[in-house]
Structure formats: C-alpha cells, structure tokens
Amino acid sequence: MSPQYVLGIDSSTQSCKSVLVDAETGKIRDLRRAPHPDGTQVAPQAWRAALTDSCDDLMSQVAAVSVAGQQHGMVALDAAGEVVRPAMLWNDTSSAPQARDLIDEMGGPQRCADSIGSVMVASLTASKLRWLRDNEPKNAARTSDVLLPHDYLTWHLGGCKEMTTDHGDASGTGYYSTSERAFLPGLAGRALGHPVGLPRIAGPSEVVGETVHGAPIAAGTGDNMAAALGLGLRPGDVCLSIGTSGVASAVAEHSVHDGSGMVTGFADATGRYLPLACTLNGARVLELGARLLGVDHEEFGRLALSAKPGSNGVCALPYLDGERTPNRPDANGVLRGLTSTTGREDLARGLVEGLLCSMRDAVLALEAATGVTTQRILLIGGGAQSEAVRRIAPQVFGVGVDVPDAGEYVALGAARQAVWALTGEADPPEWKGAAFTTYDDAPQPQIYERYAELRDQTQGWG
Numbered sequence: 001m002s003p004q005y006v007l008g009i010d011s012s013t014q015s016c017k018s019v020l021v022d023a024e025t026g027k028i029r030d031l032r033r034a035p036h037p038d039g040t041q042v043a044p045q046a047w048r049a050a051l052t053d054s055c056d057d058l059m060s061q062v063a064a065v066s067v068a069g070q071q072h073g074m075v076a077l078d079a080a081g082e083v084v085r086p087a088m089l090w091n092d093t094s095s096a097p098q099a100r101d102l103i104d105e106m107g108g109p110q111r112c113a114d115s116i117g118s119v120m121v122a123s124l125t126a127s128k129l130r131w132l133r134d135n136e137p138k139n140a141a142r143t144s145d146v147l148l149p150h151d152y153l154t155w156h157l158g159g160c161k162e163m164t165t166d167h168g169d170a171s172g173t174g175y176y177s178t179s180e181r182a183f184l185p186g187l188a189g190r191a192l193g194h195p196v197g198l199p200r201i202a203g204p205s206e207v208v209g210e211t212v213h214g215a216p217i218a219a220g221t222g223d224n225m226a227a228a229l230g231l232g233l234r235p236g237d238v239c240l241s242i243g244t245s246g247v248a249s250a251v252a253e254h255s256v257h258d259g260s261g262m263v264t265g266f267a268d269a270t271g272r273y274l275p276l277a278c279t280l281n282g283a284r285v286l287e288l289g290a291r292l293l294g295v296d297h298e299e300f301g302r303l304a305l306s307a308k309p310g311s312n313g314v315c316a317l318p319y320l321d322g323e324r325t326p327n328r329p330d331a332n333g334v335l336r337g338l339t340s341t342t343g344r345e346d347l348a349r350g351l352v353e354g355l356l357c358s359m360r361d362a363v364l365a366l367e368a369a370t371g372v373t374t375q376r377i378l379l380i381g382g383g384a385q386s387e388a389v390r391r392i393a394p395q396v397f398g399v400g401v402d403v404p405d406a407g408e409y410v411a412l413g414a415a416r417q418a419v420w421a422l423t424g425e426a427d428p429p430e431w432k433g434a435a436f437t438t439y440d441d442a443p444q445p446q447i448y449e450r451y452a453e454l455r456d457q458t459q460g461w462g
C-alpha cells in the first residue's frame with residue numbers, strides 16, 4: 001500500500017514552512033519555505049500568498065492539513081470578511097499603554113492573571129484591540145470579527161466557511177479564560193469598544209473544514225503549541241525556541257496564573273497547558289551581531305567561539321526592540337565592558353552570551369511559575385542552527401542541552417495534529433521522537449551573574 005501523506009504548515013513571523021509528512025511514521029518527505037514581509041504590522045493576505053507559494057502544489061496529494069501560526073497577531077475583519085488593516089503582530093509594542101489600562105480595569109496584575117492566565121502585555125491580542133479603539137476609531141467601528149493568524153489561514157483554506165480556532169491559540173488572546181476553557185467575549189468587546197465576533201473554539205482533534213481537494217483540515221494551533229506536539233514534549237522537558245522570539249515552554253497538567261507577568265499561562269494543543277516565557281529578541285540578536293561585524297552567520301559563530309567565556313568583559317543586554325519578558329516595552333539593547341582591548345570576537349561572543357542569558361531568565365521564570373525543575377532542555381528554531389549558540393548554551397545554563405536533528409518542529413507538530421484529526425483517535429499518533437545531539441560543557445556562572453547585574457541596574461532606563 002502506498003504511504004499516506006499529511007501537510008503541516010508553520011506560518012511564523014519570518015516565513016511559512018510546510019512539511020509533507022508520512023502519516024504512519026512521521027518522517028518528513030518534503031520541506032518548503034516562503035518568506036513573509038518584514039515588520040511588526042503585516043497584511044494577512046501576504047501570509048496566504050506565502051502559504052500558496054510554499055505548498056500549493058502539495059495540496060492535492062495530502063490526506064489532511066493543519067496550520068500552526070505565530071501567536072497573538074490581531075487580524076481584524078469587517079462584516080464582509082475583508083481585512084480592515086494590516087495585522088498587528090505579537091512583537092508590535094505600540095499597544096503597551098493599552099495593556100497597562102486593561103490591567104488596571106481588571107483589578108491589577110494578579111487578578112488579570114487569575115482571569116486570563118496571563119498578565120496583559122502589548123503582545124496579547126486584547127491590547128491590540130484596545131489600541132485600535134484608541135487610535136483608529138473608524139477601523140475599530142468597521143471590525144466585526146477578530147481572528148488569529150492561524151485562524152485566518154485555516155478559514156481561507158476551507159473556503160471561508162465557519163471561523164474556528166483552538167484552545168492553544170485562543171489562550172493567547174487575553175480574552176480567554178484558562179480556568180473555564182472558553183472565550184470571554186465581554187472582555188474582547190470592552191477592549192474594542194463594541195461586541196466583536198470570535199471564532200468557535202474547536203477540540204484538539206477536530207476536523208474544522210475541507211480543502212478544495214476534499215482533504216480534512218485540523219483545528220491548527222499556535223506555533224509554540226505545535227512545537228510541543230512536534231517534539232513530543234514531556235513533563236520536565238523545556239523547549240527553548242530561538243526564532244524571532246525566544247521562548248521557554250513546558251507542558252503542564254494545570255493552568256498557571258503568574259502575577260509577576262514573566263510567564264504566560266497558555267493552553268496547549270492537546271487539552272493540557274503550555275506555560276511559557278517569551279522574549280521579543282531571539283535570533284535577531286545574532287543577525288544584528290553578524291551585520292555589525294560584516295559577516296555571515298557561520299563566521300559570526302566562529303568569531304564568538306574564538307573568544308573566551310565572559311567575552312573579555314563585554315556584557316550585552318539584548319532588549320533591542322523593547323522587551324516583553326521582563327516587561328520593558330521601551331527598552332533598547334545595552335553593551336557594557338568595552339575597552340581598548342575589545343576585539344570583534346568579544347563582541348560576537350558577548351551578544352551570544354547576552355541572548356542565552358535572557359533565555360536563562362525565561363527558563364528560571366518558568367521553573368518558578370510551574371514549580372517543576374527542568375530535566376532536559378531541547379533547543380530548536382533558526383537560532384539553534386548556530387554552533388556558537390549550541391556550544392555556549394551549556395556554559396550559561398549550567399546543564400547540557402539537546403539539539404534535535406534539523407527539522408521544522410512547529411510544522412511537524414501541525415502535521416501530527418493533522419493525522420490526529422484524520423484518525424479521530426483519543427491521542428495523537430505515536431511517532432518515533434527526534435534524534436538529537438547533546439551539547440555539554442563546564443558551567444561558567446560568572447557570565448549570567450554579570451548579565452543579571454546589568455539587567456537589574458538598567459531597570460527603569462526604558
């Protein structure tokens with residue numbers, strides 16, 4: 001019998017990645033990528049075009065499809081289903097004042113976390129709805145439905161019939177109750193200034209539509225939830241994703257309500273939870289370093305690895321485009337410790353160390369919020385391709401890190417969800433876990449200590 005294939009799609013910040021996967025084994029047979037436009041506000045139609053570019057020719061061969069997408073982005077639609085304005089993405093910090101207003105209206109940070117699982121920040125969709133009300137009243141008035149990026153793509157793939165989402169992505173809107181596992185439509189309406197249509201929340205293995213070729217479409221989910229599915233994340237595992245964002249996430253049986261705001265208490269794609277700490281400044285810290293030094297990623301990594309731990313005194317706080325964890329939406333990057341002996345390699349290594357220290361903050365926050373000690377760190381995302389990141393990570397974290405073999409784990413997770421929807425079984429399919437390489441080295445605690453000092457001393461700078 002010839003193998004049956006499914007398509008898993010990751011519509012993430014910088015690109016759309018599609019994998020054609022053998023439904024029985026989970027083996028990737030084809031991998032495609034198409035770029036997304038730059039910027040923190042993007043026309044959702046561009047994601048549709050990238051999806052078409054990356055995998056339209058595969059659609060007729062597949063038994064099921066599922067779309068995972070970057071979380072939180074506000075896709076505002078009018079009564080005719082037309083896009084009202086470019087989507088404001090998770091990394092657009094313009095709505096930081098509106099996030100503060102909403103926290104006040106909800107009775108402060110802890111009450112906000114108790115209600116929606118997270119303390120409101122600019123990234124969450126609700127803040128963006130309030131921004132629309134405050135800054136573009138005509139667009140706000142025209143908005144009759146709001147979708148997330150993966151909802152919008154799923155809706156279009158199915159011929160614009162029923163609008164749906166899933167619990168994982170819904171939990172990142174800021175108008176979803178993680179305790180009740182339901183939308184809080186009143187909250188969404190209050191944020192926007194009038195009642196707004198929300199998609200139906202589908203169950204984890206539900207079929208929500210059909211492609212033009214008749215293949216079932218699964219509910220889809222947020223990219224971090226799909227990564228957890230793709231990796232087969234277990235309790236005690238922390239997934240560290242270094243893409244545009246830097247994310248530390250873990251699966252949990254119970255919802256988290258962290259009033260400090262460091263950890264957002266999201267749901268996962270299986271009926272459980274996915275608390276995570278997300279920074280705004282992931283792989284772009286490496287990109288910046290490579291650009292300033294006039295080299296490519298490979299040479300940048302080589303330079304970083306040729307400097308000594310501690311980067312000859314260079315210490316970088318990588319909050320380039322504002323930061324979300326900790327919540328410093330107006331912050332910028334800081335470099336300390338430059339001397340007349342600073343070399344290019346020290347700058348390169350200083351940036352890698354700074355990025356990894358911010359990720360260590362995320363891991364520590366996750367441990368504090370969940371009470372679970374990390375047993376294994378799995379490093380994924382574009383930044384995980386850097387040999388310097390892989391080799392310096394154990395020195396900063398004080399434990400070894402596992403780097404799964406090259407693969408697109410968000411897209412693979414979407415593919416796993418597609419098979420789940422296809423079989424309708426109680427659990428997702430059991431696929432052989434990814435093979436990985438362990439990177440280990442002696443801890444260098446002084447790197448994180450100097451970083452933590454700089455982070456604390458710059459509190460209030462922006």
Ligand SMILES: Nc1ncnc2c1ncn2[C@@H]1O[C@H](COP(=O)(O)OP(=O)(O)O)[C@@H](O)[C@H]1O
Nearest residue numbers: 012013014015243244283297381382383385386
């Ligand atoms: N070898 C590498 N070293 C460092 N960074 C890399 C490397 N390859 C890709 N990247 C970076 O990874 C990022 C893309 O990662 P990806 O996980 O696809 O992001 P996203 O999911 O946010 O779209 C880009 O910023 C890119 O510069």
Ligand SMILES: O=C(CO)[C@@H](O)[C@H](O)COP(=O)(O)O
Nearest residue numbers: 012013070071090243244245
């Ligand atoms: O905002 C979050 C998580 O809360 C981000 O993780 C986005 O989901 C974007 O992810 P990447 O495109 O960086 O993978």
